[in-house]
Amino acid sequence: MDNFKVKDESLAKKGFLQTEWASKHMPVLDQIRRRFSKEKPFKGLTLGACLHVTKETAVLMDAFLAGGAKVALCGSNPLSTQDDVAASLANRGVHVFAWREQTTKEYYWCIERVIDYSPSITLDDGADLVGTIHSKRTELLQTVKGGTEETTTGVLRLRAMEKTGDLKYPIIAVNDAFTKYLFDNRYGTGQSTLDGILRATNILLAGKNFVVCGYGWCARGIAMRAQGMGANVLVTEVNALRALEATMNGFRVLPIAEASAIGDIFVTATGDISVIRKEHMQKMKDGAILANSGHFNVEINLKDLDELATSKRNIRTNLDEYLLKNGRKLYLLAEGRLVNLAAAEGHPSEVMDMSFANQALSVEHLAKTKKMQPKVYAVPKEIDETIAALKLSSMNVRIDKLTSEEKKYLSTWEMGTI
Numbered sequence: 001m002d003n004f005k006v007k008d009e010s011l012a013k014k015g016f017l018q019t020e021w022a023s024k025h026m027p028v029l030d031q032i033r034r035r036f037s038k039e040k041p042f043k044g045l046t047l048g049a050c051l052h053v054t055k056e057t058a059v060l061m062d063a064f065l066a067g068g069a070k071v072a073l074c075g076s077n078p079l080s081t082q083d084d085v086a087a088s089l090a091n092r093g094v095h096v097f098a099w100r101e102q103t104t105k106e107y108y109w110c111i112e113r114v115i116d117y118s119p120s121i122t123l124d125d126g127a128d129l130v131g132t133i134h135s136k137r138t139e140l141l142q143t144v145k146g147g148t149e150e151t152t153t154g155v156l157r158l159r160a161m162e163k164t165g166d167l168k169y170p171i172i173a174v175n176d177a178f179t180k181y182l183f184d185n186r187y188g189t190g191q192s193t194l195d196g197i198l199r200a201t202n203i204l205l206a207g208k209n210f211v212v213c214g215y216g217w218c219a220r221g222i223a224m225r226a227q228g229m230g231a232n233v234l235v236t237e238v239n240a241l242r243a244l245e246a247t248m249n250g251f252r253v254l255p256i257a258e259a260s261a262i263g264d265i266f267v268t269a270t271g272d273i274s275v276i277r278k279e280h281m282q283k284m285k286d287g288a289i290l291a292n293s294g295h296f297n298v299e300i301n302l303k304d305l306d307e308l309a310t311s312k313r314n315i316r317t318n319l320d321e322y323l324l325k326n327g328r329k330l331y332l333l334a335e336g337r338l339v340n341l342a343a344a345e346g347h348p349s350e351v352m353d354m355s356f357a358n359q360a361l362s363v364e365h366l367a368k369t370k371k372m373q374p375k376v377y378a379v380p381k382e383i384d385e386t387i388a389a390l391k392l393s394s395m396n397v398r399i400d401k402l403t404s405e406e407k408k409y410l411s412t413w414e415m416g417t418i
């Protein structure tokens, strides 16, 4: 069995420095790592992870290694692996199978190499690892104890499996912890999506018509940050409540069929499929830029784009030009994959500090809990609250405590108008 497969082992030193930099901005995970290294909660356990291989993920892997785990890791997207980080992880004993720019076949080959290590706990981002275990590698279902899921799309897929009775082991939905989605999906995706767009294009955002498809947690962050850079933000939605919220937050809400003709930049963040399709692309202005920040590369219909185009050129890294039959040019960023991870470095470490603290403590919870049903579980409330308190304290923010009078008032009904 191969111990690891990365692009270039000689990049390890650079990867170590990147990880050191991330670690400096992840104080909550650092505290957890120090406790793990004393208590060794994962002694004798193998963890199998399918996560974006970034410097922040390396900090999480360090915490597991410190806790006594053996770790196998592959990337959760063919374009998101940071090769220097992957090399440094291989160097410190992680069985890492990941490199940037994989084919779909290579991507699933790496997932299977992780499964070869027979992990008893899985960590997933998008549910491709869990999906492969349930479809191709069912032998692992006899021994696997539980797993975690990092993102909205993965949780949706797992809930669908639970509903049809296909889910065979318990999963903790890390995405749904408050200390995850309120910060990672919103501020993390907000900042890093703009970072990806800027690194790929270096365009000026001020004054541009910036269309955000969706107004969920990720899209809210993208809309908010684009507005902050002076863009004129338009939102498309299918959910009336979210559309109402976007309207009252001051954004113009309209159907994608109308937004298509107006937008200079389009960003999808819906977790849905074919949100931008042929009929929309045909209406777009010459020079319009298309990017996706949702989990899979299906939100912009790439087959439609190919069919409409007479030619395609790569202009610069992560920027492809499509010349359409109508003579206009459209520009696609990062092949329609998560633009913040493929064209930038993913979320800032400060945000991943909380997301990965949830991962670390949820994996510990799975390791310590005897029997759980094959269901999708919420992150235990105490974990969420502990992380919020630790993060605030690391930021030197102090808050008030309820007095006994306040506690009594808030928990009784007798006192009304006085």
Ligand SMILES: NC(=O)c1ccc[n+]([C@@H]2O[C@H](COP(=O)([O-])OP(=O)(O)OC[C@H]3O[C@@H](n4cnc5c(N)ncnc54)[C@H](O)[C@@H]3O)[C@@H](O)[C@H]2O)c1
Binding pocket: 151, 152, 153, 154, 181, 184, 185, 189, 213, 214, 215, 216, 217, 218, 219, 236, 237, 238, 239, 242, 269, 270, 271, 272, 275, 293, 294, 295, 296, 338, 339, 340, 341, 347
């Ligand atoms: N880029 C990243 O780093 C990152 C981080 C976290 C989550 N994600 C992914 O981003 C996606 C969105 O996650 P979220 O947490 O914001 O989900 P969410 O459920 O909060 O929001 C999705 C929104 O999209 C809307 N929507 C669905 N179909 C639509 C359509 N055709 N047109 C317009 N709006 C539509 C829904 O009504 C909903 O309001 C998921 O795929 C998730 O896995 C990416």
